[in-house]
Amino acid sequence: MxxxxxxxxxxxxxxxxxxxxxxxxxxxxPDFRSGKGLYQRWLGPYFSPEDILSHHFFTNHTAEFFDYYRKNLLHPQAxxxxxxxxxxxxxxxxxxxxxxxxxxxxxxxxxxxxxxxxxxGSVLRNRCVRCGTSYPMERILEAEGIPRCECGATVKPDVVLYGExxxxxxxxxxxxxxxxxxxxxxxxxxxxxxxxxxxxxxxxxxxxxxxxxxxxxxxxxxxxxxxxxxxxxxxxxxx
CATH class of the missing domain: 3.40.50.1220 (TPP-binding domain)
Structure with missing residues (x-):
C-alpha cells in the first residue's frame, strides 16, 4: 500500500x-469514538462527553467543565x-x-x-470572555478550578464546543x-x-x-x- x-x-x-x-x-x-476513545469512558449516569464538551455545560457547570477538560483534552507532553x-x-x-x-x-x-x-480551534489559544486577553495553555493547566483573567472573568479555550x-x-x-x-x-x-x-x-x-x-x-x-x-x-x- x-x-x-x-x-x-x-x-x-x-x-x-x-x-x-x-x-x-x-x-x-486518545481519539473520541474508537473502542478506547474518550466517549467510551464511564462518567456516571448524568452526563455524556458530548454534554460536558458543550457550550451549555461550559456556561452552567464551568468548574466541572474545566476538570474534565484538563484531564482529557490537554496533553502538553505529546x-x-x-x-x-x-x-x-x-x-x-x-x-x-x-x-x-x-x-x-x-x-x-x-x-x-x-x-x-x-x-x-486549538487548546494552545485561550481568551478572556470579557476583555479578550489571550493566554497560553499553561494558564489553564496551572489554574485551580476555573481559570481567571486579570480582569476576573473566565478564560475560555479557543475550541469549538458542541452548540457553537x-x-x-x-x-x-x-x-x-x-x-x-x-x-x-x-x-x-x-x-x-x-x-x-x-x-x-x-x-x-x-x-x-x-x-x-x-x-x-x-x-x-x-x-x-x-x-x-x-x-x-x-x-x-x-x-
Missing part, C-alpha cells in the same frame, strides 16, 4: 490533507509523530498546500506545517483549498462529525486516498483505501 500511496503523491501537483483524531493517537492522544512530520515534509517540498484538521492539539504546527486550518459554530473564515479557506486540490488524502477520521466532514464534498480532483482503521462513507469513492496506522502509511510513502 505504501508504494501505491507513494505513486499517488509523486503524481500529485496540489495535495490537501484532511485529518481527524486518528492522526494524533500515535502521539499518545510530540508530533511520523504522520505529522511527513505532512510537514510534503508542504516543504511544495506538494501539499494545506492541512485541514479537526484536531485541537497543535501538533501539525509543532511538526513544522505552516498552512494549517483548524476547524475546531465553526469559524466561517476557516471554513471558507478550507473549501477553497479542497476545491483547488487535485489530490485529497483523508486520514484518521471516521467522517461522521458535521459540518466538518461535509467539507470533503468540495473536492472534485483526481486522486482520493483514505487512511483510516475503520470504514468511512467515502471508501467506495476512493482510489486507494489504507487500513494501516497513518504514521506508518505516510511515513513510509513520503521520502
Amino acid at each position: 505504501s508504494e501505491q500511496l507513494a505513486e499517488v503523491i509523486a503524481s500529485a501537483r496540489r495535495i490537501v490533507f484532511f485529518g481527524g483524531a486518528g492522526v494524533s493517537t500515535e502521539s499518545g492522544i 510530540k508530533p509523530n511520523p504522520a505529522h512530520l511527513a505532512l510537514a515534509k510534503l508542504e516543504a517540498q511544495g506538494k501539499l498546500s494545506a492541512v485541514i484538521t479537526q484536531n485541537i492539539d497543535g501538533l501539525h504546527q509543532a511538526a513544522g506545517s505552516q498552512r494549517v486550518l483548524e476547524l475546531h 459554530s465553526l469559524n466561517q473564515q476557516v471554513l471558507d479557506e478550507a473549501v477553497a483549498e479542497l476545491a483547488a486540490a487535485d489530490t485529497l488524502i483523508v486520514g484518521g477520521t471516521s467522517l461522521v462529525v458535521q459540518p466538518a466532514a461535509g467539507l470533503t464534498r468540495a473536492f472534485t480532483g483526481e486522486h482520493l486516498v483514505l487512511i483510516n482503521s475503520s470504514r468511512t462513507a467515502l471508501d467506495s469513492h476512493a482510489e486507494l483505501v489504507i487500513r494501516e496506522p497513518i504514521g506508518q502509511a505516510l511515513g513510509s510513502a513520503v521520502s
